[in-house]
Amino acid sequence: MTPAIKIEDIAHVRFSAPDLAGMRAFLEDFGLSCSEQGGRLYGRGGDGRPFLHSTEPGDPAFRALGLRAASLADLETLADSVGVSVEDLTDPGGGKVVRLTDPDGFLVEVVAGQAVEKPSADIEDAPHNNAAARPRQRATVRLSQGPSHVQRLGHCVLNVSDFRVSEKWYKERFGFLTSDEIEMAPGTAMGAFMRCDRGDIPTDHHTLFLAQLPQPPGYMHAAFEVAHLDDLMLGHAHLKARGRDQAWGVGRHIMGSQVFDYWRDPWGHELEHWTDGDLFTAADPPNKMPFQSLLAVQWGTPHPMLAGGNGSD
Numbered sequence: 001m002t003p004a005i006k007i008e009d010i011a012h013v014r015f016s017a018p019d020l021a022g023m024r025a026f027l028e029d030f031g032l033s034c035s036e037q038g039g040r041l042y043g044r045g046g047d048g049r050p051f052l053h054s055t056e057p058g059d060p061a062f063r064a065l066g067l068r069a070a071s072l073a074d075l076e077t078l079a080d081s082v083g084v085s086v087e088d089l090t091d092p093g094g095g096k097v098v099r100l101t102d103p104d105g106f107l108v109e110v111v112a113g114q115a116v117e118k119p120s121a122d123i124e125d126a127p128h129n130n131a132a133a134r135p136r137q138r139a140t141v142r143l144s145q146g147p148s149h150v151q152r153l154g155h156c157v158l159n160v161s162d163f164r165v166s167e168k169w170y171k172e173r174f175g176f177l178t179s180d181e182i183e184m185a186p187g188t189a190m191g192a193f194m195r196c197d198r199g200d201i202p203t204d205h206h207t208l209f210l211a212q213l214p215q216p217p218g219y220m221h222a223a224f225e226v227a228h229l230d231d232l233m234l235g236h237a238h239l240k241a242r243g244r245d246q247a248w249g250v251g252r253h254i255m256g257s258q259v260f261d262y263w264r265d266p267w268g269h270e271l272e273h274w275t276d277g278d279l280f281t282a283a284d285p286p287n288k289m290p291f292q293s294l295l296a297v298q299w300g301t302p303h304p305m306l307a308g309g310n311g312s313d
């Protein structure tokens, strides 16, 4: 199957909320830089992209998943293939957008041509000493307290009503590749971690995870890459000190291998901090993994469903 295009990455997630000031306070605790334009709240990271998180006034809800096409030409190709038009994007950074509706009614916005600024430079990680190598000599570790430094959006997880239908829809249009398919029992898939097909350019183990859990279709979480492990732990302490609502973490996942830390915004939408994830190219084959691996950790806090607790430390 040749996809209409191969998307380059995830671009943004959109929400609505009744209190933009309340959302802004949370996002700033989470480590996004916020601004308002045209009555909407925008959160950006250090990667120079114009926005990663957008909130419009309204009842609390997930509104859209944004994906990034590699070029405006790809956006035209996608628009032609599905018979819709390319529109102007009226958010910070401008650009163009193709709006599609997935089989469960999720709005998918494919964007290209946004203005990009220089990435921030304040994310350097000090050399780490371990038993095998001691590169940090005659120098201390002195970290600044405060929120994590969110760099970019890494992935989104959606619960869908029929995994195979949604998998086909997303793969045909955007060229996603399966990294790990999750099975409830051998031969019975309940979802898959999927990554972008960028040829031999290493890309995140997952950009989209489609799950088919026994609950109505809906947003599960969006995950933001922070600067490094110390930055994630400092952000964890900051969110905790601010009394924010912790969902699960800290721990290291199995699929994707990233260190994770999940929090909820004031309306219960989960956002993840992560760092140190796996990267694969198009040459790496898909795997099948059992459902238990989804909730198990390599270290850290077990998932609340396994732990019988709230998943926080």
Ligand SMILES: [Fe+2]
Pocket (backbone or CB within 6 Å): 155, 157, 221, 222, 223, 272
């Ligand atoms: Fe995640």
